[in-house]
Amino acid sequence: MKVSIERSALLKAMSRAQSVVERRNTIPILANVLIEAEGDGLSFRATDLDIEVLDRAPAMVLKAGATTVGAHTLHEIVRKLPDGAMVELESDDAAGRLAVRAGRSSFSLATLPREDFPVMANAEYECNFACDTPVLRRLFDKAKFAMSVEETRYYLNGVYMHAADGLDGRALRCVATDGHRLARIDAPLPQGADNLPGVIVPRKTVGEMRKLLDDDDVQIAVSVSETKIRFATPEVTLTSKVIDGTFPDYSRVIPTGNTKRLEVDATEFSKAVDRVATVSSERSRAVKLSLDEDRLVLSVNAPDSGAAEEELAVAYGDEPLEIGFNAKYLQEIADQVDRENAVFLFNASGDPTLMREGDDETAVYVVMPMRV
Template sequence: MKLTIERAALLKALGHVQSAVERRNTIPILSNVLLSADRDRLTFSATDLDMEIIDETLAQVDQPGQITAPAHTLYEIVRKLPEGADVSLSFTGEDPRLTVAAGRSRFNLPVLPAGDFPVMSSEGLSGRIGVDVGDLIRLIDKTRFAISTEETRYYLNGLYLHTVVEGGSQKLRAVATDGHRLALAEMAAPEGSAGAPGVIVPRKTVSEARRLLEDAGETVDLQVSAQKVRFEFGGAALTSKVIDGNFPDYVRVIPRDNDRVMMVDNKLFAKAVDRVATISAEKSRSVRMAIEPGRIILTVRNMEAGQAVEELEVDYGGESFELSFNARYLLDVTDQIGGELAEFRFGGPNDPALVLDPTDPDVRYVLMPLRV
């Protein structure tokens, strides 16, 4: 294999794929990136056996071929080469190493045979579903903060992507929950998505897909099956196993009859919560909310650090009541509100609260109160 490629193109493609490679691997080949040169293209593949990222870029290929090289080392080398440099990659059977050269710099990297590199099958995937990149970014950004990191409930360690029929129209919906809060965002279902199975996309896959969307065009092609999901972003593609489990019946926990409605300036509320939470006990980060007609009083008591109280004006005219929430969870939700106002709908003191964004009717958040 012998080729020449622009440093910027090489760095971009390696940046796309190398994050799929785990830093610590017991299987040596999984630390490598597969380089496949053919005609005027260089294709890169990296995998951790659960997820595979492929990207390709233009290159001047003098001799086609395939080889694998250490992914992170190669990326760091290319990152530190001068901007605008032309990089040559060459591997011959005579020297069992990959030669990377640019200007006066020359590196020799150990290699492993391309035939040993595992390839993820894409059999059984549905037809391509074209999704607007902006819409998919919105679904991910509005929900991924609520993905659970608790490994015991593995079926919550991902984003539940599925279609639903609501109000006579079909929606593509993303839902995440960790049992303490729930985030839901939806959009009009793209053409071809009807009948596609609902899948739980793993947390790492969601993060990598979100990163690749930054360099995608206007649409991304989505393919799903009961076992896998695939995102195609122009020249790049991400294929991943999905979480094998049943996502809980989340609709049951979304309040329907919360009739105590409070409207509050979102930025002022978030800053007030952040201030009083400064002295909260790190474990619970509990903020007590006393809601009265026209105002809300935020209180944090810590036996060691003292007490903080702050009062805010709100639009509320119902009965007075109190309840507590985790400050971090409150701030995570207020971060997602795009308009000036946040709408809180409460039931009783121990009932989950529904949080809405008046400027975006297609998002909903549920917060479980703390029992203190």
């Protein structure tokens, strides 16, 4: 294999590939990226056996071929090369080396045979649809903060994507929860997604897929089977196994009878929570909300570190209420609000609280209270 490629194109492809590769590997080949030269371009394939990313970049192919080389090492070399440099890659299969040359710099890297590289088997995808980038980005961005990080509840370590009945007909829905808070986000169901099986997209896949969603003009082709999900753009294909587990019936924890309505400026509320939580204990991060007519008092009383209180002008017309929350959970939910105002719906101090963005019911959040 012998190719010449512009440094920025190589860096972009290698950045995506190396982020999938785990730093610590017991299988040496999994630390490598498979580089294949053919036609008028290069393809870069990396995997951790659960996720596979395939990236394509234009290049001048002088001699077709393929090899595998350490992903992180090659990425670091390319990152440190000067802007605008032309990079030449030439493999010597007999010697097991890849020569990397740019200007006066030259490197010789160890390679492993391409035959040893594991390629994820192609699945028969039962559901295929296209989704606009901003729509998919909103669905996952607004849900992912609520994913669990507890390995024991592995079925909560991702975002549950499925077709559901929304307010205005069928919806493409993403849900995430860790048992303390929940996010449920809806978008109109794309054409072809009627038979979408419910799948749990793993946390790492959500992070990698998010990197594909920066160009608003590109449509993402989504393919789903019972065991795999694939996101594809003209340049990149990301294939991942889905979590083998059953997502809980989230609809049971979304309250429907909460009538006490608080409307507050979301940015001001988030900043105020952050300020008073400064003196809260690291372990509990508890903050108390005291509601009275058009008045909200946020307070923290931590015997070890001190006390704090802040008052906000709000829209509230129900009976007085005192309720406590984890400050971090309140902030993360308030930070999801794109509009000016957040609407909180309460029932009693021991019941789950509902939050949404103004009158928009396509994004609904639930947070469990705590004793303070």
